Amino acid sequence: MTSVAGYFGMNLNSYIQEEPVYFNLVTGVSTAGAFVFFVSFVVILWKKGLLVL
Numbered sequence: 001m002t003s004v005a006g007y008f009g010m011n012l013n014s015y016i017q018e019e020p021v022y023f024n025l026v027t028g029v030s031t032a033g034a035f036v037f038f039v040s041f042v043v044i045l046w047k048k049g050l051l052v053l
Helices: 002-009 020-047
Strands: none
Touching: none
């Protein structure tokens, strides 16, 4: 998620950064992706017996 913030913080003149819809969309997609990655990682660890709940 930090790399997404870096992309929006770059000094590029693409005018995407001025639209709040794109900011919210990218923030939501990157948050959902990080959540899916985390849950997948926990499930893989649990199935391999490396995680004790």
